[in-house]
Amino acid sequence: MDSLIRILKQNSAIPRADLARQLGLSEPELTAKITKLESGGTILGYHAVINREKWDTDAVTAVIEVRVTPEREGGFDRIANRIAGFEEVQSVYLMSGGHDLMVVVEGANLREVASFVADKLSTIEAVQSCATHFRLKTYKENGMLHAVEEATERLSVTP
Amino acid sequence: MSSSRIAEHVRNIPRSGIRDFFEIVQSMKGVISLGIGEPDFVTPWHIREAAIYSLEKGKTGYTSNLGTPRLRRAIAKYVEQYFAVEYNPHDEIIVTVGVSEAIDLALRSLLNPGDEVLYHEPCYVSYSPSIQLAGGVPVAVSTHSKDEFSLKVSDLEKAVTPKTRVLMLNFPTNPTGAVMPLEELKKIAAFAVKHDLVVLTDEIYSELTYDELPHHSIAALPGMKERTLFLHGFSKAFAMTGWRIGYACGPADIIEAMMKIHQYSMLCASIMSQEAACEALERGQRSMERMKEEYRLRRNYIVSSLNEAGIPCHLPKGAFYVFPDIRATGLSSKDFSLQLLDAKKVAVVPGTAFGSSGEGYVRCSYAAGMDQIKLACERITEFVRDIPRTAS
Numbered sequence: 001m002d003s004l005i006r007i008l009k010q011n012s013a014i015p016r017a018d019l020a021r022q023l024g025l026s027e028p029e030l031t032a033k034i035t036k037l038e039s040g041g042t043i044l045g046y047h048a049v050i051n052r053e054k055w056d057t058d059a060v061t062a063v064i065e066v067r068v069t070p071e072r073e074g075g076f077d078r079i080a081n082r083i084a085g086f087e088e089v090q091s092v093y094l095m096s097g098g099h100d101l102m103v104v105v106e107g108a109n110l111r112e113v114a115s116f117v118a119d120k121l122s123t124i125e126a127v128q129s130c131a132t133h134f135r136l137k138t139y140k141e142n143g144m145l146h147a148v149e150e151a152t153e154r155l156s157v158t159p
Numbered sequence: 160m161s162s163s164r165i166a167e168h169v170r171n172i173p174r175s176g177i178r179d180f181f182e183i184v185q186s187m188k189g190v191i192s193l194g195i196g197e198p199d200f201v202t203p204w205h206i207r208e209a210a211i212y213s214l215e216k217g218k219t220g221y222t223s224n225l226g227t228p229r230l231r232r233a234i235a236k237y238v239e240q241y242f243a244v245e246y247n248p249h250d251e252i253i254v255t256v257g258v259s260e261a262i263d264l265a266l267r268s269l270l271n272p273g274d275e276v277l278y279h280e281p282c283y284v285s286y287s288p289s290i291q292l293a294g295g296v297p298v299a300v301s302t303h304s305k306d307e308f309s310l311k312v313s314d315l316e317k318a319v320t321p322k323t324r325v326l327m328l329n330f331p332t333n334p335t336g337a338v339m340p341l342e343e344l345k346k347i348a349a350f351a352v353k354h355d356l357v358v359l360t361d362e363i364y365s366e367l368t369y370d371e372l373p374h375h376s377i378a379a380l381p382g383m384k385e386r387t388l389f390l391h392g393f394s395k396a397f398a399m400t401g402w403r404i405g406y407a408c409g410p411a412d413i414i415e416a417m418m419k420i421h422q423y424s425m426l427c428a429s430i431m432s433q434e435a436a437c438e439a440l441e442r443g444q445r446s447m448e449r450m451k452e453e454y455r456l457r458r459n460y461i462v463s464s465l466n467e468a469g470i471p472c473h474l475p476k477g478a479f480y481v482f483p484d485i486r487a488t489g490l491s492s493k494d495f496s497l498q499l500l501d502a503k504k505v506a507v508v509p510g511t512a513f514g515s516s517g518e519g520y521v522r523c524s525y526a527a528g529m530d531q532i533k534l535a536c537e538r539i540t541e542f543v544r545d546i547p548r549t550a551s
Contacts, residue, residue, distance in 0.1 A: 003452065018533060021463050022456035157181040157194035157506055159284040159333075 004033060005042070010143065012046040049144045053137075058109045061090070061135040064117065065099035067128040076100060079126045088116045099131070110134075172288045176512035180496065184506045191535045193523040194506040196333060198398035198479070200453075202435070203446035206397065209438035210431050222430050224422040225414075226254025226406070230433045233440040234406050242365070243379045244389065246408040253414050253421060254428045254436075258363050258392040258405040259285060260421070262327075265359050265388050265407060266293035268416035269325055277318055278327040279310045280514035281334055281482070283361070286327055287514070298323070301516035304484055307473045308337035312346040319354050326356045328377060331364040331477025334513045334522035338368060338476040341375050348380040357413075358387045363405075364478040366396035366447060369455045372476050378408075385410055395478075396447050397439040404432040454479050457525040457532055464536035465523070468543045479526045482510065486519040488546050496521055502545075503538035 003023060007014060020030040037043040052059075068079050076094055080101055084092045091104040103121070107113035113132075122130050138146050184190055201207075225231060231248035239245050246252050255261040262285065270276070272294040278286045280299040287297040300318050302308040310328070328347070330339045339347070351358050360377050368374045378387040392405025407417060421427075439447075458481070462474050465483045472483035485495045492509035499505050508524075510517025525532055 003456065006452070007456070018460065018529070021460045022529075024459045024463070154195060154197075154199070155181070156184045156190060156192040157177060157508060158196045159175070159177050159512075 001033070001037075004030075005037070008034075008043065008046075049142050051138075051146050053146065059106060060110055060113055061104065061106045062113050062117075063133045063135070064103040064105060064121065065095075065131040065133075066101040066103055066121065067130075068100045069126045069128060070100075071126065079124065082124065083121065086116065086120060088113070168292065168294075172291060175284050175288075177284055177508060180506075180508060180512065183497070184500065187500070187504065190500065190504045190506050191527075191531050191538070192506040193525070193527060193532070193535050194508045195524050195526055196480075197400040197526060198395060198450065199526050199528060200398040200450050202398050202402070203439075203443065205442060205446070206399070206435050206438045210435040213431060213434035218430055218434060220430060222254075222427045222433060224418055224427055225252065226428060227430070227433050227437075230254055230437050230440075233437050234408070237440045238389065238391070238408055242362075242374075242376045242389070244376065244384060244408070246389075247411075250411040251414055252406060252408050253418055254433060255392075255405045255407060255421065256425055256428050257394065257403045258361055258390050260425065261388075261390045261392075261405050261407040261417075262286070262359065262361065263289050263293070264417040264420050265390065265409075265413070266290055266295060266325070267420055268413055269293075269357055270295040271324075273322065274324040275320060275322045276325040276327060277315060277323055277356075279329070279332070281308070281332075281510055281517035281520070282329060282513055283333045284512060286329075290327075295325070296322070299514055299516070301514075302332075302335070302337065304473070304482075304520075307475075308332060308335035308482070309339050309343055310337075310347060312343070312350050315347065315350055319350075323354060323356060325359060326351055327359045327361065329361040329363070331368060331374075331475070333364065333478055334480050334508070334510070334517070335482040336475025336478045336480045338372065339375070344375055344377055345380060348377055348383050351377075351386060352382060356386070358383065360387060360389055362389060362391040363395050365391070367451055367454060367479060368477040369451075369458065370476065374477070388413060393436050393439055396451075397443050398450060399432075399435065399439065402429075402432040402435055404428055404436045454525060457527075457529060460529070461523060461525045461532055461536060465539065468536070468540040470521075470539070470543055479524055481523050481525065482517075482520050483523065484519060485521055488543060490546065492518055492521055499539065499542050503542045505535045505538045505542075507539075 020027045068076060070076050080092050083103055088105050088107055089103055090106050093102045095102050105113055117130055117132055231252045234252050235246050235248040266289055270293045275296045275298050276290045277298050277300055279302050290297040298318050300314045302310055358377055362376055365374045377383055378389040388407055388409035390407050393399040461481055462472055465472055470483040470485050472481045475481055492511045496507055496509040507521040510520030
């Protein structure tokens with residue numbers, strides 16, 4: 001099961017027939033395993049890793065460090081879920097260290113992200129402070145390097 | 160000038176069969192190659208980075224003939240942890256320029272002219288020539304597909320003579336991917352003791368065993384350490400072929416003899432490679448496991464595809480080769496490989512490149528990208544299907 005998850009995590013678009021052969025399973029066996037992972041909530045979805053340099057868009061991404069006053073009941077969970085509900089929010093993590101939540105926000109442009117931080121995020125009562133960092137360039141994302149290394153020349157037959 | 164100015168013992172060494180084939184492949188464009196005996200992975204970044212750092216720090220000089228003390232200590236620790244054999248880094252380990260040099264040093268240190276060396280075939284291309292260049296007499300013992308190419312002590316008994324001095328082993332094996340079951344390995348150890356042989360064990364593929372199969376080195380069996388040279392390197396498990404770095408562990412008197420030859424021929428292995436090797440041993444386990452898992456998946460794919468294509472092969476337990484039986488096609492190994500190359504532009508290596516007992520087989524390496532393997536398997540399937548059958 002670990003091999004299966006590892007491969008899908010790396011390339012969920014792999015043809016199912018190839019995947020079955022690599023894992024030494026029949027296709028129906030593989031389908032059953034994947035269905036189980038999906039319905040059990042282990043696999044939540046599939047998405048593409050996009051190279052922003054090549055995608056012509058003004059979209060911006062910001063990482064926001066948020067300090068939050070935890071609540072007597074539920075700690076950070078209610079606030080975190082409230083933040084996570086916004087469409088602009090891509091990811092929310094509870095962190096150790098100098099801040100509590102790390103929120104990754106994507107907007108169509110700079111103004112949209114700024115307005116989200118000013119109007120939505122920082123006005124939530126439990127939020128004490130926000131430090132917003134805009135992404136300038138991506139080098140590696142989800143295990144994928146964005147600059148493609150040139151293939152080195154290999155000999156075609158070696159002992 | 161006539162070829163007579165070349166020394167006779169060199170002239171007598173035949174050209175490598177793989178070399179001829181390589182030149183044909185090199186002359187063609189767009190070939191998918193399953194003929195490559197090295198990892199398709201680049202050396203993991205943390206290892207490359209460690210080498211760069213050592214250059215920045217100015218580590219550019221000679222090292223001790225035996226190799227840097229740090230690397231020898233790391234080797235001792237690694238071999239003890241993963242192979243359960245203890246060697247003293249002070250005088251039982253020598254760092255060499257790949258396992259190839261270690262084999263050459265070992266044979267030159269052990270053989271007197273006319274001494275016989277037993278080795279199993281099909282095998283890596285250098286064994287027989289290395290034995291001859293060291294003045295020995297190579298004696299090949301065939302392994303068979305019915306045994307999944309593991310070595311049978313009964314076959315060794317037929318080949319041993321009073322002149323036999325050395326037994327060479329290589330499990331997992333290039334080109335068959337064979338491994339030795341522990342019970343069989345014990346019998347071979349007893350055979351070596353009975354005939355008072357020194358065993359050279361080439362462990363270059365030993366990390367690459369699959370399906371949770373534990374690898375056993377003959378050096379770890381009782382009574383074997385004092386008569387075994389444990390030869391290993393970094394090329395396959397850590398994807399470091401071009402660094403040319405390996406080592407030998409064994410009894411101090413043999414290591415001392417090997418060091419004598421090494422100090423006058425090589426002086427020492429490259430310091431940059433030694434620094435990289437330390438990093439590989441100290442922190443390379445994770446990247447090695449990742450590559451190994453990838454090989455395992457490719458192996459499953461290629462074995463299932465080739466069996467369906469009608470050229471059967473067992474599921475090899477080690478290395479990164481499959482050795483399918485092509486006899487049902489009615490073609491020789493060489494003709495199969497040449498015609499496949501010509502018709503479908505897929506390169507595999509004729510089994511005969513690894514000794515005459517490789518006739519009827521070809522070696523396919525799965526150290527190639529999954530997309531390449533997939534395409535190659537499709538083309539091999541078409542090729543086998545379209546071969547005109549003379550006999551039904």
